[in-house]
Amino acid sequence: MKSPVKSSPRPQALTVVVGAGGVGKTTIAAALGLRAAEAGRDALVMTFDPARRLKDALGVGDSANDREATVPGAGPGVLRASLLDPGRTFDRLVERYAPDAAARDRILGNRFYAHLAGSLAGILEYMAVERLLEVADEGRYDGIVLDTPPTRQALDFLEAPERIVSFLDSGALRVALKPWFRADGRLRATSRLGPLGRGAERFLDDLVGLGLLRDMAEFFQAFAPLYDGFRDRALAVQRLLRAPQTQFVLVAGAAPERVADTLFFARKLAEAGHRLGAVVINQVHPRLERLGSEVSPGRRLFAWLGERDAVGVAQLKGLLAGHARLATVPMLATEPTDLAALRRLAAALPPI
Amino acid sequence: MVTGKGGVGKTTVSAVLARSLARRGRRVLVLEVDPRESLHSAFGAAPSGGEIVRVDARLSFQNLQPRTVIDELVRERLKVGILVRRTLDSQIYRHFVEGAPGLKELAILGHAQRTLQKDRADTVVLDAPATGHGLSLLAAPGLVSEVIVQGPVGALARELAEFVADARACRVVVVTRPEEMPVEEALELGEELRKRGHQPALLAVNGLLPAPGRHEPNDRATELWRARHLVQVRELEHLERGWPDSGAAAVRLPQVALPLGPPLIDELRRVCDEALAGMAAAPWE
Numbered sequence: 001m002k003s004p005v006k007s008s009p010r011p012q013a014l015t016v017v018v019g020a021g022g023v024g025k026t027t028i029a030a031a032l033g034l035r036a037a038e039a040g041r042d043a044l045v046m047t048f049d050p051a052r053r054l055k056d057a058l059g060v061g062d063s064a065n066d067r068e069a070t071v072p073g074a075g076p077g078v079l080r081a082s083l084l085d086p087g088r089t090f091d092r093l094v095e096r097y098a099p100d101a102a103a104r105d106r107i108l109g110n111r112f113y114a115h116l117a118g119s120l121a122g123i124l125e126y127m128a129v130e131r132l133l134e135v136a137d138e139g140r141y142d143g144i145v146l147d148t149p150p151t152r153q154a155l156d157f158l159e160a161p162e163r164i165v166s167f168l169d170s171g172a173l174r175v176a177l178k179p180w181f182r183a184d185g186r187l188r189a190t191s192r193l194g195p196l197g198r199g200a201e202r203f204l205d206d207l208v209g210l211g212l213l214r215d216m217a218e219f220f221q222a223f224a225p226l227y228d229g230f231r232d233r234a235l236a237v238q239r240l241l242r243a244p245q246t247q248f249v250l251v252a253g254a255a256p257e258r259v260a261d262t263l264f265f266a267r268k269l270a271e272a273g274h275r276l277g278a279v280v281i282n283q284v285h286p287r288l289e290r291l292g293s294e295v296s297p298g299r300r301l302f303a304w305l306g307e308r309d310a311v312g313v314a315q316l317k318g319l320l321a322g323h324a325r326l327a328t329v330p331m332l333a334t335e336p337t338d339l340a341a342l343r344r345l346a347a348a349l350p351p352i
Numbered sequence: 353m354v355t356g357k358g359g360v361g362k363t364t365v366s367a368v369l370a371r372s373l374a375r376r377g378r379r380v381l382v383l384e385v386d387p388r389e390s391l392h393s394a395f396g397a398a399p400s401g402g403e404i405v406r407v408d409a410r411l412s413f414q415n416l417q418p419r420t421v422i423d424e425l426v427r428e429r430l431k432v433g434i435l436v437r438r439t440l441d442s443q444i445y446r447h448f449v450e451g452a453p454g455l456k457e458l459a460i461l462g463h464a465q466r467t468l469q470k471d472r473a474d475t476v477v478l479d480a481p482a483t484g485h486g487l488s489l490l491a492a493p494g495l496v497s498e499v500i501v502q503g504p505v506g507a508l509a510r511e512l513a514e515f516v517a518d519a520r521a522c523r524v525v526v527v528t529r530p531e532e533m534p535v536e537e538a539l540e541l542g543e544e545l546r547k548r549g550h551q552p553a554l555l556a557v558n559g560l561l562p563a564p565g566r567h568e569p570n571d572r573a574t575e576l577w578r579a580r581h582l583v584q585v586r587e588l589e590h591l592e593r594g595w596p597d598s599g600a601a602a603v604r605l606p607q608v609a610l611p612l613g614p615p616l617i618d619e620l621r622r623v624c625d626e627a628l629a630g631m632a633a634a635p636w637e
Binding site for chain 2: 020021022023253255256257261264285286288289290292294296297298299300301302303304305306308331333334335
């Protein structure tokens with residue numbers, strides 16, 4: 001087997017797979033990676049906690065947890081799979097940018113961080129792109145496919161870097177909180193803040209109490225030396241997502257009631273300056289050639305599903321013509337259980 | 353609180369449960385937290401846009417924007433117009449509300465609890481986010497109350513932590529489909545809920561296919577139907593084995609040849625009524 005480790009960075013295609021929950025993003029991401037490896041390219045698929053069966057299909061098991069595991073039998077290119085662990089990515093980031101061990105420990109041991117930073121708005125989504133940047137910088141692959149985590153809202157993922165930067169932004173919270181506390185952690189006399197500052201302070205104190213404010217102030221102060229590095233990083237992530245070598249693949253449901261969602265997502269991608277490489281309409285039911293005589297209720301249901309999906313696909317085709325490549329993937333009886341099944345699915349996808 | 357894997361039909365099940373409970377004489381408010389509204393289609397109504405929409409005498413729904421709820425709280429507490437405007441416009445406040453972990457979750461749960469407390473409804477059905485985010489929603493009051501001890505937010509967090517921990521006040525409905533990944537996720541979710549002290553009140557399996565007969569025409573659709581039905585049988589067994597008490601509090605809803613709308617909800621509601629009537633202790637009484 002040839003080694004995917006190359007000495008110098010090479011041009012690489014990045015593919016970010018997005019879409020609503022339950023449309024089969026993870027399977028499509030794995031199939032896209034396999035497709036690239038079959039075309040002789042070295043590829044990496046990064047995903048969050050896929051179902052056991054997909055790990056089995058890729059033949060990687062738990063060896064891919066936060067590590068890149070080689071998928072046996074995929075080739076001629078090398079295919080690797082990696083299951084992301086957002087908590088560890090965040091800790092690594094803190095470790096990288098902390099000036100010393102004491103600063104690192106102050107952050108990781110902070111009450112605010114320990115309890116709540118894990119659920120900080122958009123952190124999971126942000127960690128996915130942060131990891132993409134890490135791997136892309138190393139330049140070891142021809143193609144990297146990122147499966148995006150299930151988000152509360154479809155767009156959380158795209159907005160995550162902006163939101164993190166905004167939250168950590170030195171302007172508001174850090175500056176706002178810092179003057180309230182002396183080095184010993186006691187509340188300062190607030191007269192110097194002026195009436196506006198006192199108003200805001202009174203409000204926040206009233207709302208959440210000074211204990212939390214002290215923890216938050218500590219957290220942001222501890223974060224200060226990391227801040228520039230972290231901020232640069234988030235900006236680099238934003239740049240990478242808009243770089244010419246990055247494309248988005250939007251996985252969509254086939255039913256007409258999903259069309260509005262798909263268009264909404266496609267429009268948001270375009271507005272944010274992202275390149276929509278392809279729309280994959282997944283899980284399309286077959287259309288019945290004939291209904292048959294003595295039709296059972298079940299058959300009538302499948303006839304309806306086939307017609308319903310045909311209508312949805314036709315609508316999307318009409319609306320997206322000229323804007324994005326379109327591929328349809330038939331509804332499968334089961335999730336792919338092995339590489340052969342994944343390969344059949346991959347054949348329906350556009351090359352990346 | 354209705355949760356489960358993305359795409360399993362949480363909104364459909366929320367609407368069905370709401371209809372079923374309203375028919376039993378309860379006043380029901382359904383809360384949707386996804387800003388991309390779809391709940392209104394289930395009731396054949398216009399989108400809520402944040403307002404409470406009345407479907408009939410006992411049933412209403414509302415799309416809830418957490419930030420609006422927090423802004424409302426500020427208005428209520430500060431009262432003075434100029435202070436309210438200054439606070440709401442201030443950068444500090446904006447960043448705090450956007451970024452402070454747990455605050456939006458508190459706002460959603462707080463809104464639900466106040467609706468009940470003020471007797472505006474007998475039951476609130478919360479069409480909650482998918483699994484992981486649904487769990488965070490339940491965990492938020494406890495986490496926040498550990499960090500925020502003082503002030504009205506601290507008090508609210510403590511109160512809501514008690515509210516979600518009280519199995520008679522706050523009940524979790526897990527939605528799934530008879531397919532591999534949704535069942536796997538439902539089992540994991542059930543386990544996680546029990547570990548955190550929430551015994552799931554109801555398991556709703558959505559999208560059940562009928563069994564194919566022996567004389568169906570041989571074509572791709574039948575082939576797919578047979579194969580999917582096999583998966584369904586296997587996954588239902590898997591679910592029954594792995595879900596304690598699955599016989600006692602489970603509703604199975606068929607896949608119906610109708611788009612999301614009142615006729616679909618009505619048909620499923622009838623199935624749901626029957627299932628709930630057959631339960632020794634219906635999960636809401």
